[in-house]
Amino acid sequence: YEGHAILNGTALRKDGETFPTEVSIRHVSMGGRAYLVSVARDVTERRIAEERIKASLHEKETLLREIHHRVKNNLQVVSSFLHLQSRGVNDPNIFKLFQNSQGRIRSMALIHEQLYRSDSFSDIDFGRYIEGLVRYLHGVYQSRELLITPTVRSETIHLSIDRAIPCGLLLNEVISNSFKHAFIGRERGEISVDFRRLNGHYELAVRDDGVGLPSGTVKMDPSTLGFQIITSLVEQIGGNMEIQTDSGLGVVITFPVADPYRSRV
Numbered sequence: 001y002e003g004h005a006i007l008n009g010t011a012l013r014k015d016g017e018t019f020p021t022e023v024s025i026r027h028v029s030m031g032g033r034a035y036l037v038s039v040a041r042d043v044t045e046r047r048i049a050e051e052r053i054k055a056s057l058h059e060k061e062t063l064l065r066e067i068h069h070r071v072k073n074n075l076q077v078v079s080s081f082l083h084l085q086s087r088g089v090n091d092p093n094i095f096k097l098f099q100n101s102q103g104r105i106r107s108m109a110l111i112h113e114q115l116y117r118s119d120s121f122s123d124i125d126f127g128r129y130i131e132g133l134v135r136y137l138h139g140v141y142q143s144r145e146l147l148i149t150p151t152v153r154s155e156t157i158h159l160s161i162d163r164a165i166p167c168g169l170l171l172n173e174v175i176s177n178s179f180k181h182a183f184i185g186r187e188r189g190e191i192s193v194d195f196r197r198l199n200g201h202y203e204l205a206v207r208d209d210g211v212g213l214p215s216g217t218v219k220m221d222p223s224t225l226g227f228q229i230i231t232s233l234v235e236q237i238g239g240n241m242e243i244q245t246d247s248g249l250g251v252v253i254t255f256p257v258a259d260p261y262r263s264r265v
């Protein structure tokens with residue numbers, strides 16, 4: 001043996017009670033002879049303090065998990081109320097408003113659902129979130145008359161909840177717009193969602209092979225609520241948006257990897 005080591009174990013008191021110890025062992029040389037010097041310390045108070053900290057941390061983790069679970073449930077209740085209310089609506093335009101609101105609420109509920117199931121309470125695997133959101137929207141808008149094939153390609157990227165929520169709402173607006181408007185008069189179509197890291201930025205792209213924008217138009221209608229929500233959320237995450245009109249419609253959003261919210265999480 002050479003050097004210094006610290007070992008953890010237990011020892012017996014005079015009354016036969018065991019207690020946790022920390023034993024420090026050091027190699028020393030004196031008068032040309034080698035010795036092992038060991039010192040045992042009673043670390044009972046330290047262990048008690050450590051157990052209290054672990055119990056407190058577990059309690060806080062349980063509380064955070066329960067909070068996310070309840071937020072998710074409350075959002076689902078609101079979505080259900082909207083669904084029930086929409087069943088009595090005969091005006092298709094008003095019905096669409098209810099449907100759009102349900103989609104926005106569901107996109108936020110998915111964030112809290114993933115946080116509830118995750119080991120981390122501050123960020124989520126956004127690629128997995130995209131897959132869940134696309135599945136939900138596909139189920140909402142798919143019909144027998146129209147076959148839409150969605151594709152998700154994403155790197156494993158974790159986003160803080162402060163950025164995941166606006167990005168999720170962004171995706172909901174853009175993907176819903178493709179499902180609702182891209183394939184009018186068509187029997188089938190494709191929608192792709194790509195999320196990747198590119199140098200110091202993230203790139204989030206939604207593309208479809210639908211009818212695109214009206215001839216000569218290079219921008220979406222800025223007067224619609226959906227477009228106003230999109231532009232506001234892009235600004236919120238410090239990003240930029242590009243509209244592509246080749247072979248359908250593409251919306252490409254880039255935003256910095258550096259997270260201004262991370263320091264406070």
